[in-house]
Amino acid sequence: MARRRRVYEGKAKVLYEGPEPGTLVQYFKDDATAFNNQKKAIITGKGVLNNRISEYLMLRLGEIGIPTHFIRRLNMREQLIREVEIIPIEVVVRNYAAGSLAKRFGLEEGSLLPRSIVEYYYKSDELGDPMVTEEHITAFGWATYQDIDEMLNLALRINDFLSGLFTGVGLRLVDFKVEFGRLWDEEDMRIVLADELSPDNMRLWDARTGERFDKDRFRLDLGNVQEGYAEIARRLGILPEAGVRDLRRSESLQ
């Protein structure tokens, strides 16, 4: 790992300088955090599963014309991505009530929302990611109305596609969070899907039983977190060949 310069370290990922200008290597760690960093743990094999799941979902989205930062997976824990300027807004799309929405409005967890609801949060650990409106986003210069429009359209297309994809494998996409980045091509600026798409950022329940397979297993101390992520990968048909047992050793694998 010493061969590359570290550009940024987040809670679940590290970014290294890429092999060519304008590229980065995104490394997936096993670290899990919740409740604004108050709860922490290592979930063995999580990074390997998230790398694989995120690769798969970004590729599928790319095929339907959603621009993403993803270039290719390099190994068990790393993927090559385009360097983008991250827009400091977390875009959350919800189909069913859960988590903070259920709490805020006193809704029963799992109840179907009248329509998909999109929310924006300002990315700031110090402030605990406060919810913001278009007013805050544009007034503070985080993004323009045009950027917001683009992010909203992309988020809704992503939601439609992923909802169908997961329904096909018996999973219900309850909600998810996405981040976008600006990518410059000469004078042209494009907004592309960035960060990751994994069970760390989405709620996925069994469509029949309501069993949770995502990060709520960690947040709510439900246990078997890695097994939940592996079940999602298994249903998508992408469980790493090594299988779950061998994920423990994967740190050293290239």
Ligand code: UDP
């Ligand atoms: N989410 C995320 N990062 C955050 C906050 C939320 O990826 O910092 C995801 C979360 O996994 C869920 C969706 O966004 O799929 C909605 O989360 P919610 O607002 O309910 O927050 P939570 O109660 O999960 O903290």
